[in-house]
Amino acid sequence: MDTRIxxxxxxxxxxxxxxxxxAVAATRRRTILTLAAVAVLAVAAGFAAEVxxxxxxxxxxxxxxxxxxxxxxLTLANLRGDFAEWYWGLPKWAALLGETLLMAxxxxxxxxxxxxxxxxxxxxxxxxTRIGCFLTRRALEFFRTVxxxxxxxxxxxxxxxxxxxxxxxxxxxxxxxxxxxxSEVVExxxxxxxxxxxxxxxxxxxxxxxxxxxxxxxxxxxxxxxxFEINVRGAGVMGFVGAGxxxxxxxVAIRNFYYTDVSAILLMIVATVVLIDLxxxxxxxxxxxxxxxx
Numbered sequence: 001m002d003t004r005i006x007x008x009x010x011x012x013x014x015x016x017x018x019x020x021x022x023a024v025a026a027t028r029r030r031t032i033l034t035l036a037a038v039a040v041l042a043v044a045a046g047f048a049a050e051v052x053x054x055x056x057x058x059x060x061x062x063x064x065x066x067x068x069x070x071x072x073x074l075t076l077a078n079l080r081g082d083f084a085e086w087y088w089g090l091p092k093w094a095a096l097l098g099e100t101l102l103m104a105x106x107x108x109x110x111x112x113x114x115x116x117x118x119x120x121x122x123x124x125x126x127x128x129t130r131i132g133c134f135l136t137r138r139a140l141e142f143f144r145t146v147x148x149x150x151x152x153x154x155x156x157x158x159x160x161x162x163x164x165x166x167x168x169x170x171x172x173x174x175x176x177x178x179x180x181x182x183s184e185v186v187e188x189x190x191x192x193x194x195x196x197x198x199x200x201x202x203x204x205x206x207x208x209x210x211x212x213x214x215x216x217x218x219x220x221x222x223x224x225x226x227x228f229e230i231n232v233r234g235a236g237v238m239g240f241v242g243a244g245x246x247x248x249x250x251x252v253a254i255r256n257f258y259y260t261d262v263s264a265i266l267l268m269i270v271a272t273v274v275l276i277d278l279x280x281x282x283x284x285x286x287x288x289x290x291x292x293x294x
Contacts, residue, residue: 070263087264093249097268100245103166103238104231110167111174112224115140118175119182120208125191128204137183143176148234152241166243170231181223182216189215225280232276236269 045051072086087093118136120126127133151169159165193211202210239247246265253261 066259069259070266072260072263086260089249089261089264093246093265093268096239096244096246096249097272099163100235100239100247101232101272103163103170103243103245104228104235106167107170107235108174108224108228108231110171112178112227114171114175115178115182116220118179119186120212122179122183123186125187125189126194126208126212137180140176140179140183143172144180145176146173148173149237149241152238152243156242161242161244163244165241166235166238166245169238169243170234173234174227174231178223178227182220185216185219185223186212222284225284229273229277229280232273233269 072082074082074086118140121128121132121136122140124133127136148169151172152165155165155168189212193215194207197207197211198204235245236247236250239245239249240251242248246269250262250265250269252258253265
């Protein structure tokens with residue numbers, strides 16, 4: 001077998017080299033034009049939003065000064081006493097943080113259940129009618145478009161202050177966000193098992209139970225855990241509008257200029273979110289591993 005490389009004719013080689021150069025030049029021009037368009041749009045957006053870099057530079061010292069005020073004064077000679085003074089309200093803050101976690105849990109649970117029930121009607125491949133699919137999708141868009149804080153403010157006016165307000169606001173926003181994610185997962189399933197069950201006489205509920213759920217449950221769980229992480233942060237903000245939890249105590253500390261209390265509460269929130277993120281990440285990987293092992 002002859003494995004020698006036969007060189008191209010000089011004319012053919014020159015033509016190919018010229019075509020390659022033109023393709024590279026065209027790609028380079030598109031890249032430059034795209035970057036230029038992004039830069040122009042960024043400048044236009046900054047102008048419309050009244051972003052003033054000089055003001056940011058002039059006042060950056062106020063931001064760093066505030067960070068310096070909230071940091072505690074810790075010394076090696078009296079480290080234990082300084083920590084005790086820094087976290088003087090730990091029992092109260094821990095209870096409020098637990099309340100925030102429960103708000104996030106209930107909001108995720110109720111919103112996830114609502115999203116689970118609505119996602120099949122929002123999926124184009126399983127919706128009964130186009131009108132029903134359209135209306136369900138628009139409802140989910142409304143739920144996730146309105147910020148949780150706006151829902152919380154409305155519920156505070158209607159039902160008064162308390163954690164229930166935060167739970168309801170988180171549940172509605174979670175239903176909208178997870179409903180969209182769940183419906184997209186459902187739309188990407190293999191429809192052959194569904195068609196086979198329906199052809200054999202199964203009802204729609206039975207087809208979803210035995211043909212759809214086995215394909216989507218791991219993704220549903222993964223998105224639900226991710227949403228729980230997001231809701232923990234959201235529940236912390238709910239306290240700013242009187243919905244209870246650690247956010248309300250953080251707002252009091254900020255308004256009354258209790259600088260070290262602000263850093264102590266923020267550190268508790270950050271540490272809690274990090275621990276939840278690590279735990280849910282391990283659980284998601286476990287679920288994905290089980291799915292791949294099937």
